Amino acid sequence: MNNLLKGKRGIIFGALDERSIAWKVAERCHAEGASFTLSNAPVAMRMGEINKLAEKCNAQVIGADATSMEDLENLFKKSMDVLGGPLDFVLHSIGMSPNVRKGKVYTDTNYEFFQKTLDISALSLHKVLQTAWKLDALNEWGSVVGLTYIASQRTFPDYNDMAEAKAVLESIARSFGYHYGTRKKVRVNTISQSPTVTTAGSGVKGFGDFFSYANNMSPLGNAPAEDCANYCVAMFSDLTKYVTMQNLYHDGGFSNMGVNPKVLGV
């Protein structure tokens, strides 16, 4: 490895199990010399899988519901304590829609669920950034990355209210990117990842079909989670210091395709 993140401290949200994108990011950050804490919702941590990752990465696990300002404040304070100072990077890898979970179709949306979707999957990025801002918890040239999906920009009917959540998430990255950039040269970006086989991903109806559709449409094929982790490492490193307020496609070229003969079977 290249020690790209040597001396950098961070928080990685969202490692649920080995398939999670955040899991792969944690492994790669560790390999590149970073030290970090791992966080997830207390209910997700009960599965206990995250402890295996923590051991592997020599990281402490600190539970936080990413919709709770109190939990987030505690997480940032403890992380700075444990790691020995302000942070250089944060990965927001959080998504959940009760409407998707409960099989509600878009035209029969439950609005309480919808608000939860927005709070968990989008406003949580604002809450994370606002907590860091108020505690002055990020170093100059720090880097914050949120994971998103192209359904924010184009219609994928079964992605449901997560499409709106991702549109808000990407907008928050731009807006906070302005404020944090001006104040402290902190970068805020979203990475728009290919369909990936994970708990959140496979929860979307018809996932198998649109996984193979995207794979056939993309000249390079779907981007694997491990490569998404590499991209995150690059974004946390000093090699991308002037990249901010962007939605960065990591999708094998899918987002710029019109049609691929492979999809038509010709």
Ligand SMILES: NC(=O)c1ccc[n+]([C@@H]2O[C@H](COP(=O)([O-])OP(=O)(O)OC[C@H]3O[C@@H](n4cnc5c(N)ncnc54)[C@H](O)[C@@H]3O)[C@@H](O)[C@H]2O)c1
């Ligand atoms: N899998 C895909 O196809 C795909 C594609 C593009 C983007 N993404 C995005 O990548 C991110 C990570 O998802 P994944 O695919 O690795 O699935 P995942 O299910 O492994 O991760 C989602 C995580 O969100 C956490 N979470 C849910 N509610 C929370 C809360 N209240 N507080 C804190 N954490 C909470 C879950 O516990 C879980 O760890 C999500 O934002 C997802 O939308 C996924």
